[in-house]
Amino acid sequence: QQQVKQSPQSLIVQKGGISIINCAYENTAFDYFPWYQQFPGKGPALLIAIRPDVSEKKEGRFTISFNKSAKQFSLHIMDSQPGDSATYFCAASVPDGLTFGKGTHLIIQP
């Protein structure tokens, strides 16, 4: 049973555009929602995270939007750049574990 569903599996965006990756969850006990960014040949690294008492968190060009009633959250990358090309994983935490989505392979075309 997949507890965090992530879409799309792959995404191509033109340079300067907005990249949007969506995730949905079912377990209402999740209390922390991080996004990880993974470049080729590297391990995932924490990019940005949000707690469910906040509807939006912004760090530079990266924004998480969180909809608690819909049990959905999304990552928005504004002014997408070729250097943003990577695999992105959403995740959701409870105190005894972290559950990952299956990842989105993002390509930003110059």
Place this chain on the structure above:
Amino acid sequence: DVKVTQSSRYLVKRTGEKVFLECVQDMDHENMFWYRQDPGLGLRLIYFSYDVKMKEKGDIPEGYSVSREKKERFSLILESASTNQTSMYLCASSLTQGYGYTFGSGTRLTVV
């Protein structure tokens, strides 16, 4: 800068060999994890450890074992490597089980 170090970036092993993947962290974290990453399947948890000499099965433990003799080191063992274990293996550590994971750069294992 905190680090999780995996001893090998690339490994090629033969079917039936016993394979050891090593992971060391310098953050004094209690928890360590082994994942495998495959296209379209995301990150799948193999084993984790919340203390020295303690281990717990993850979602796909079959064909693997682990060892944690020291806090900073967590080893993944493939008792008899098979071609379906060809994958990227990622080690991670965290202070608490659910939060603040730091990943290593991964070991790409090919079993021929």
